[in-house]
Amino acid sequence: MTKRVIAFVDGFNLYHSMDNNAALHRYKWLNLHELISQFLPSTETLQETRYFTAYATWNPQKVGRHKHYVALLERFGVRAIFGQFIEKDKTSLVPCTNPCQQGNKPNICGKTYKTHEEKLTDVNIAVDMLRVCIRNECESIYLISGDNDLVPSLKAIQELFPSIGICVLLPINSKAKRLMSICTQCGFRYARIKEEHLKKARFSDPTEVDGQTFSCPPNWR
Numbered sequence: 001m002t003k004r005v006i007a008f009v010d011g012f013n014l015y016h017s018m019d020n021n022a023a024l025h026r027y028k029w030l031n032l033h034e035l036i037s038q039f040l041p042s043t044e045t046l047q048e049t050r051y052f053t054a055y056a057t058w059n060p061q062k063v064g065r066h067k068h069y070v071a072l073l074e075r076f077g078v079r080a081i082f083g084q085f086i087e088k089d090k091t092s093l094v095p096c097t098n099p100c101q102q103g104n105k106p107n108i109c110g111k112t113y114k115t116h117e118e119k120l121t122d123v124n125i126a127v128d129m130l131r132v133c134i135r136n137e138c139e140s141i142y143l144i145s146g147d148n149d150l151v152p153s154l155k156a157i158q159e160l161f162p163s164i165g166i167c168v169l170l171p172i173n174s175k176a177k178r179l180m181s182i183c184t185q186c187g188f189r190y191a192r193i194k195e196e197h198l199k200k201a202r203f204s205d206p207t208e209v210d211g212q213t214f215s216c217p218p219n220w221r
Contacts, residue, residue: 003140005046005138006132007032007049008050008141009049009050009144010125010143010145011053014030014144015028017172017193024173024195024198025219027199029069029216031201032049032073033078034201036049036142039142039191044165048079049079050078050079050128051079052082052083052121052128053081075210075212075214081124083123094109096108122147122149133157141157141166142167146175147179148179148182151182158187158188165189170193
């Protein structure tokens with residue numbers, strides 16, 4: 001009998017690993033279930049993929065592309081779980097010979113500007129991973145993320161549920177030396193996602209499912 005796997009995807013961590021390289025933009029059109037399946041041994045079966053993300057509500061075009069993609073993922077059985085962005089003020093620390101605002105630091109711009117910070121995603125992932133273990137819903141957990149902040153929850157799972165297998169899949173281009181070191185120390189399996197994995201998991205364009213056609217956004221091609 002094969003082990004049940006539930007996969008947890010840190011959506012923005014994965015997205016930005018591709019967004020920072022124009023040559024990888026086409027892989028944003030990604031079948032997450034298929035991506036994760038490539039890393040499973042024959043002794044494991046992927047039961048469910050959970051995608052953790054948030055909509056950039058201040059940018060209607062991004063929201064439109066994102067909703068289109070989420071709708072496609074859901075047609076393939078992926079469950080989307082949403083956090084949110086909050087607006088916050090930041091101060092520019094760019095060197096400037098004629099600062100907009102006079103502050104404590106000379107020759108620094110000092111101008112205040114609005115930015116957006118994603119909230120709840122890490123917490124949602126951590127809580128959900130613990131929840132499935134408590135409910136005995138799987139024998140293995142796969143996590144796509146390069147974020148060290150999720151390590152405490154993985155350690156807690158290892159301590160409380162030692163029979164649960166843990167595998168961390170590191171997004172392409174992520175700088176995760178510390179996370180890899182922690183995985184080695186704790187005995188977690190880990191692997192790095194490479195372009196060959198992304199290529200195999202890319203949705204066809206267009207993709208037709210349940211009588212509906214989904215086309216990759218032009219700037220993702």
